[in-house]
Amino acid sequence: MDEYIVKWVPVGVVLWSLAFALVRNSFQSRSFDFCNRIVSVCHACLAVTLASLTVQEWSCPVCPLASPSTPLQKQTLAVTVAYLIYDLICCMFDDHISLDNSIHHLVSIVGLGAGLVYGICGSEMVAALWLTEISSPFLHLRELLKEIGYKDTNLNFAADLSFAVIFTTARMVGGPYLTYVTLNADNPFLIKAMAVGLQLVSAFWFYKIARMVRYKVAKRRKPIKAA
Numbered sequence: 001m002d003e004y005i006v007k008w009v010p011v012g013v014v015l016w017s018l019a020f021a022l023v024r025n026s027f028q029s030r031s032f033d034f035c036n037r038i039v040s041v042c043h044a045c046l047a048v049t050l051a052s053l054t055v056q057e058w059s060c061p062v063c064p065l066a067s068p069s070t071p072l073q074k075q076t077l078a079v080t081v082a083y084l085i086y087d088l089i090c091c092m093f094d095d096h097i098s099l100d101n102s103i104h105h106l107v108s109i110v111g112l113g114a115g116l117v118y119g120i121c122g123s124e125m126v127a128a129l130w131l132t133e134i135s136s137p138f139l140h141l142r143e144l145l146k147e148i149g150y151k152d153t154n155l156n157f158a159a160d161l162s163f164a165v166i167f168t169t170a171r172m173v174g175g176p177y178l179t180y181v182t183l184n185a186d187n188p189f190l191i192k193a194m195a196v197g198l199q200l201v202s203a204f205w206f207y208k209i210a211r212m213v214r215y216k217v218a219k220r221r222k223p224i225k226a227a
Contacts, residue, residue, distance in 0.1 A: 005116050008075065012082025016043070020090060034147050036090050037140040043083045044136035050076040051130040054122070062127045062178060065185040069115065069122025076126055077112050080133075084109045104201050108132070111194030121191055124182045128198065131170040131178060138163035157216060164213045171202040 016039065024035045054073045055061050069077070088105040091098070115125040142159045150156050175198075182195040 005078065005081075005113070008078035009082045009085070012079055013086050016083050016086035017090075020086070031147060032094055034144060036087070036094070037144055040087065041137050041140050041144075043080070043087075044133045044140075047076070047080050047083075047129055047133045050079065051126040051133070054126045056123070061130075062123050062181055064123060065181060066121055066187050067123060068120055069125070073122030073126050074116060074119075076129065077116055077122070080129055081109060081112050081116065084112070100201070100204065104198075104205075107194060107197045107201060111191065111198060114188070114190045114194060118188055118191070121182070121185070121187050124178065124185070124187070124191070124195075127178055128195070131174045132198070132202075134170050135163055135167040138166060152219075157220065160213070160216050164209050167209055168206060171199075172206050175199050175202050 019042065020036060020039045023038050024032075027035055027038070050072070054070065054076055056070075057063055084105050088102065088109070091101065091105075112125060112129070115121055138159055142156065142163060145151070145153075145156045145159055179195045179199045183192050
């Protein structure tokens with residue numbers, strides 16, 4: 001088994017758990033979900049940064065296709081697999097368990113884990129990671145603002161809109177393209193299946209986000225508090 005799974009993933013789970021404990025201790029008056037979302041924002045920023053650093057040729061960010069993963073790509077994937085395992089476990093202790101979020105975590109863990117096991121298609125994997133995490137800071141910012149008293153404000157609406165635009169561009173424009181090239185490259189069946197699965201989950205979330213934006217825009221017709 002790949003050393004990145006044996007060494008990096010278990011250590012990563014422990015480190016993300018310690019990060020949550022530190023945040024929880026620093027924000028004792030805040031909710032469990034609030035603290036977990038701060039850790040999630042940290043992971044999203046780290047994942048996007050690491051994924052960007054692994055790009056070998058910016059004229060073709062997903063190239064070379066179906067090629068052996070570089071050490072940095074493996075490290076990037078291992079960091080995120082560790083985070084996803086931590087977050088999946090952490091979410092089980094929250095008051096509200098989201099079924100679609102749990103499915104997304106499982107699909108991502110299996111897909112990225114398979115990439116580590118096979119040791120190939122690193123370019124496609126980190127590209128998928130970049131596309132899925134680029135909107136995450138705004139996703140969590142929406143909820144963080146609500147808890148600190150900025151619900152239904154101009155600032156919260158800006159966060160909602162930013163998240164919707166970035167998610168739609170990444171998942172529904174970049175996502176289908178990445179799925180297409182992954183399916184047409186000489187990748188293992190499991191990798192291709194996970195690419196399709198992730199895109200289907202993204203499409204489902206896009207539907208929910210579109211409904212959210214429609215509701216938010218309609219609500220803007222009423223007076224709201226200034227941020």
